[in-house]
Amino acid sequence: MSALTVREKLAVLSDAAKYDASCASSGAAKKDSLESGGIGSTEGMGICHSYAPDGRCISLLKILLTNFCIYDCSYCINRSSSNVRRARFGIDEVVKLTMDFYRRNYIEGLFLSSGVVRSPDETMGEMVEVARRLRLEEKFSGYIHLKTIPESSAELVEQAGLYADRLSINVELPTDEGVKRLAPEKKPETIRLSMARLRQKMEEKAEPTLKTKKRERFAPGGQSTQMIIGADKTSDDGILHTSARLYGSYHLRRVYYSAFSPIPDSSSSLPLQKPPLMREHRLYQADWLMRFYGFSQPEILAGSSDGMLDLAIDPKLGWALRNRGQFPIDINRADREALLRVPGLGTKVVAKILETRRHRRMRLEDVGWICQSIAKLRPFIIAEGWSPGALTDKAGLREKIASSCEQLSLF
Numbered sequence: 001m002s003a004l005t006v007r008e009k010l011a012v013l014s015d016a017a018k019y020d021a022s023c024a025s026s027g028a029a030k031k032d033s034l035e036s037g038g039i040g041s042t043e044g045m046g047i048c049h050s051y052a053p054d055g056r057c058i059s060l061l062k063i064l065l066t067n068f069c070i071y072d073c074s075y076c077i078n079r080s081s082s083n084v085r086r087a088r089f090g091i092d093e094v095v096k097l098t099m100d101f102y103r104r105n106y107i108e109g110l111f112l113s114s115g116v117v118r119s120p121d122e123t124m125g126e127m128v129e130v131a132r133r134l135r136l137e138e139k140f141s142g143y144i145h146l147k148t149i150p151e152s153s154a155e156l157v158e159q160a161g162l163y164a165d166r167l168s169i170n171v172e173l174p175t176d177e178g179v180k181r182l183a184p185e186k187k188p189e190t191i192r193l194s195m196a197r198l199r200q201k202m203e204e205k206a207e208p209t210l211k212t213k214k215r216e217r218f219a220p221g222g223q224s225t226q227m228i229i230g231a232d233k234t235s236d237d238g239i240l241h242t243s244a245r246l247y248g249s250y251h252l253r254r255v256y257y258s259a260f261s262p263i264p265d266s267s268s269s270l271p272l273q274k275p276p277l278m279r280e281h282r283l284y285q286a287d288w289l290m291r292f293y294g295f296s297q298p299e300i301l302a303g304s305s306d307g308m309l310d311l312a313i314d315p316k317l318g319w320a321l322r323n324r325g326q327f328p329i330d331i332n333r334a335d336r337e338a339l340l341r342v343p344g345l346g347t348k349v350v351a352k353i354l355e356t357r358r359h360r361r362m363r364l365e366d367v368g369w370i371c372q373s374i375a376k377l378r379p380f381i382i383a384e385g386w387s388p389g390a391l392t393d394k395a396g397l398r399e400k401i402a403s404s405c406e407q408l409s410l411f
């Protein structure tokens with residue numbers, strides 16, 4: 001086989017990286033290199049490849065170091081038994097590409113993952129070396145996200161944290177049983193141990209040292225993970241249960257949900273069709289309910305017959321329809337926690353309601369002015385001059401709201 005050019009490698013290895021969803025740069029420390037005399041900044045706007053949860057567009061060079069892999073995870077296009085075209089970057093090539101792209105303002109940072117070549121330590125060592133050279137030799141201050149290989153040594157992961165803004169370790173599948181069945185060379189215990197070590201290291205480094213009285217820099221963007229959904233039969237309730245455990249036990253910044261993509265010559269144990277993309281979207285919405293809206297994981301789908309999120313309506317509306325006894329809520333009297341549970345009221349709208357009602361009682365139209373649509377919330381609130389009466393308990397309410405939301409999305 002003739003040697004590939006850098007351009008050909010880039011085509012292969014950026015395409016191979018597209019299956020990884022966990023590349024948003026939210027949580028990165030803001031910094032630039034004006035003072036250090038280096039180059040790069042994690043701030044600013046650019047060509048968009050990813051969106052942070054705060055809506056910021058970020059552009060990353062998102063590549064694999066190599067798509068050769070000694071493992072054979074059955075859901076992965078790069079598994080050892082796959083007949084895919086292979087390529088491997090050298091460390092110099094990734095450093096040069098990153099700097100060239102950055103100088104041309106194509107990117108704001110690097111997202112680097114890799115298949116496992118020869119051994120986890122050898123691969124991880126090369127990824128760390130890329131980050132080290134970028135930071136120390138090229139004085140690169142842009143964003144770096146390294147995907148960590150759980151089986152690699154603790155020392156290497158610790159070094160990675162010195163140079164990267166964010167580290168991530170893929171939990172792969174929602175259940176241990178799924179990992180053992182579809183990624184037999186990976187051990188769920190090892191993945192958890194690696195996440196626990198990272199959490200411990202981040203907490204240690206967050207304390208100011210006795211000598212310098214400063215915090216040491218260590219992966220300031222925290223750690224995240226990715227879970228493939230739809231490759232096994234785990235319900236949405238089961239997926240959210242795993243996410244809640246990961247947030248609680250390892251203080252992850254984000255869990256990313258990546259809908260399984262069917263791959264050529266795949267194992268018969270995998271589904272032939274990908275799950276609807278809307279499922280991914282609903283899981284992200286439910287994830288936000290746990291992180292920003294005060295919902296506990298079990299209550300999101302409590303009372304659902306199959307443990308699956310309704311694809312036609314958002315999870316908060318689904319919860320409200322199953323818990324109509326808790327409504328209507330008086331928007332002129334309810335506390336913030338209760339208001340956050342009203343369908344259609346986001347955190348910013350709730351803040352505006354709390355501010356406005358300090359000066360006057362709010363009518364339904366007043367709420368209409370500050371939120372996108374009152375169709376969703378009319379049955380669930382009491383306002384000055386408005387009471388939903390029997391509307392809250394009306395049969396067919398779900399269908400009525402779902403169709404008005406659908407009509408809205410057309411315009």
Ligand code: SF4
Pocket residue numbers: 069070071072073076077078079080114115116183
């Ligand atoms: S270790 Fe990663 S790259 Fe290798 S087969 Fe498994 S998922 Fe794919």
